[in-house]
Amino acid sequence: xxxxxxxxxxxxxxxxxxxxxxxxxxxxxxxxxxxxxxxxxxxxxxxxxxxxxxxxxxxxxxxxxxxxxxxxxxxxxxxxxxxxxxxxxxxxxxxxxxxxxxxxxxxxxxxxxxx
Amino acid sequence: xxxxxxxxxxxxxxxxxxxxxxxxxxxxxxxxxxxxxxxxxxxxxxxxxxxxxxxxxxxxxxxxxxxxxxxxxxxxxxxxxxxxxxxxxxxxxxxxxxxxxxxxxxxxxxxxxx
Numbered sequence: 337x338x339x340x341x342x343x344x345x346x347x348x349x350x351x352x353x354x355x356x357x358x359x360x361x362x363x364x365x366x367x368x369x370x371x372x373x374x375x376x377x378x379x380x381x382x383x384x385x386x387x388x389x390x391x392x393x394x395x396x397x398x399x400x401x402x403x404x405x406x407x408x409x410x411x412x413x414x415x416x417x418x419x420x421x422x423x424x425x426x427x428x429x430x431x432x433x434x435x436x437x438x439x440x441x442x443x444x445x446x447x448x449x450x451x
Numbered sequence: 452x453x454x455x456x457x458x459x460x461x462x463x464x465x466x467x468x469x470x471x472x473x474x475x476x477x478x479x480x481x482x483x484x485x486x487x488x489x490x491x492x493x494x495x496x497x498x499x500x501x502x503x504x505x506x507x508x509x510x511x512x513x514x515x516x517x518x519x520x521x522x523x524x525x526x527x528x529x530x531x532x533x534x535x536x537x538x539x540x541x542x543x544x545x546x547x548x549x550x551x552x553x554x555x556x557x558x559x560x561x562x563x564x565x
Contacts, residue, residue, distance in 0.1 A: 339494065340494065367551065369551075369553075371553075371555075376557065377557055378455070378540055378542070378555030378556050378557045378558055379495075379540075379542075379553075379555045380555070381552045381553060381554070384551055384552070391551075392548065392551070392552060394552075427495070437482065437483040437500050437502050437544065437550055438482075438483060438544055438549065438550040438551045438553075439485070439497060439500050440485070440497070440553065441494075441497060442487070442494045442495040442496075442497075443494055444492070444493060444494045445494070
């Protein structure tokens with residue numbers, strides 16, 4: 337399977353715990369994006385990387401959130417001191433850098449439930 | 452704040468019916484408009500990327516049109532099948548970020564009854 341993969345698919349945690357999600361993009365894609373989707377809403381942009389550089393972060397990405405893409409391949413999204421409001425589907429997407437109008441290919445998401 | 456709106460919110464049709472949805476977006480600062488289909492427990496699937504005013508794209512029985520001057524796009528499904536049941540999302544890519552930061556609508560949830 338050469339699509340975008342995300343792990344884990346589901347995560348249940350207690351409030352105050354830290355969680356980390358992983359995204360493996362399509363191998364030839366330079367850009368990697370994180371979005372969050374809550375019930376009844378469309379996905380909301382969180383951040384994106386071009387290779388290993390984090391080029392943009394949304395105001396939604398509070399200090400408790402950090403994303404990395406150390407070697408320009410896979411990416412991790414960490415949430416520290418989780419809150420119940422962090423419960424959502426976290427989606428990762430990847431895309432080629434240029435010439436595609438930023439077409440983005442999504443993974444299946446990680447569903448986080450904070451108890 | 453970018454406003455991307457989709458209508459209707461949900462739609463129930465019978466197998467064989469044709470249907471269409473609307474996505475409205477800011478007409479200024481336009482770079483690209485994306486359509487996705489998202490089935491439960493699967494990855495959102497890219498259907499179309501539309502960039503030019505008057506664009507019309509087709510994939511099987513699904514087609515889409517784009518009007519950037521008035522800020523709307525239509526998605527049409529001809530002869531819906533139960534397997535077309537999904538949430539259809541549109542996403543607006545603004546010129547200021549070369550379309551990288553997508554703003555999504557809330558989606559139209561389509562249910563096709565056999």
